[in-house]
Amino acid sequence: MATSFFNEKNGDSQLTIYAMGNCHIDTAWLWTYDETKRKCARSWSSTLRLMDSYPKLNFAISQAQQIVWLRENYPQLYERVIEKAKEGRFFGVGGSWVEMDGNLPSGESFVRQLLYGQREFQQVFGRASDTFWLPDTFGYSAQLPQIMEAAGMTRFVTQKMSWSLINKFPHSSFWWEGIDGTKVLAHFPPHHYCAEVTVQECLETAENFRDKGRNNGAMMLYGHGDGGGGPTADILERLDRLANCDGIPKIVTATPTQFFDQLEKDGDSLCLWSGELFLELHNATYTTQADVKKMNRMCEFLLREQEFVQAIRFAQTGEFRSMEAEWKLVLLNQFHDVLPGTSIADVYFDAKNIYRRV
Structure with a gap:
């Protein structure tokens, strides 16, 4: 019965979820920097083991500082990450030294975050990131699109704006225009950045997607996060079983670049947001x-x-x-x-x- 159920396919008009593994590790929060170094080692070694059994698993690393810590403290593990990076299964996103605050640093600090971050990504992954990745920052300065473009990034991902208390942000995919007129292609995954690919999460992704009719694809960032952990075997089994199950959005494994390449095809249909992305939360x-x-x-x-x-x-x-x-x-x-x-x-x-x- 279960096999028969999962074999019922979707129609062509169903929303497509572009799933990508991640492990949002706060560089410090309820733990210190030293503990984060161990969290990276534990989480990424677990991901490496899973990659041997699940060929569809790919994984985003979003903070250059964490890569440097791995190289300094766990050189053998670092070499294994490099091997998978050459296969395209570990990839760098964000281009920043750490996932920094989006309002308080100076403009020069923003530039340095991306200068040193992109240099590290180029060295480790063989290419700089084309996607600015800040899923958990408490708002975004209007100067960021200009700085992003100067650093070679024309795409932007966050999820945090959905946390606003009163006025919910009106778009999932849109053009974000900075103070100088620079535009970057932005996407807000409709679900949390620590998804587990459950049926409920897939349905909520479709329900929360705000640009129906303009575009038909949304990101899902799966893997335990904040304190690390990353993908698990259970998550990956669900990813496989729900890939094309009637009544649930279609799921494909993708990188941010592959997602945005598809999104750009509908670029003329997307709306424009000019200026700051203000988060109505964490104002204290x-x-x-x-x-x-x-x-x-x-x-x-x-x-x-x-x-x-x-x-x-x-x-x-x-x-x-x-x-x-x-x-x-x-x-x-x-x-x-x-x-x-x-x-x-x-x-x-x-x-x-x-x-x-x-």
Whole structure:
């Protein structure tokens, strides 16, 4: 009976879900940076084992800092990730050093997040990311499309805007226009970024999809997240069984690039949103941990001034000292649960020590 049920196919008009494995690991939150290093190792080693049994499994890594930690602390595991990356099964998304806060860092910090992140992705995956990936950040500055395009990214993914308390965002797929007129293609997966590919989640994806008639595809980011974990065998079994089951959206395994390539075909039908993407939630994060916010800004100014001095020094003597190591420390603390002030006390003990080093 079960086989007969699952073999009933969908019609051509059914919504298509583009499923991709991920493991949203907060670089710090209810745990410290040191624990995150272990979370990455545990989660990605589990994913590697599953890839041996499930050839459809692909997996997105979204933070360059976490890749560097893996290389430094678990070199053998890092080499196995590289092997799968060459097969196209591990791929880099986001292009940023960490999944940073989308409002508080300076414009220069946004640029540095993508400069150093894209360099790392190019080294590890053989290509820079074409998709800006910030599923859990508390709002998005209107200057980001311009910076994204300069970093080689013309696509954008988040899920957080669905958390707004009063005014629900009206689109799932749309063009996002920045303050200078730059437009990027944006998509908000209709379900949470830690999906388990249940029947209910698939139906909710179709129900919550807000651009019916303009487009007929939506992302689903599956795998346990926040604290790590990633995909499981149960999730992958459901992914296979529900791939084309009557009454449930069709499911295909895809990368963000493959999804957006399809979405672009309907680009003329999509609506335009100009300016900031304002999240009606977590607004108190603009005033919590004020000393951390102050130290972040002090370090941003300090590094800018020091690089100005180094540029003069280079012009006069030909010598130059790079500020890259210091910048990466500041960028780390701009993670979206650190700089806004939503992490545990131990995280801020570490963060303040980092600022003092800078």
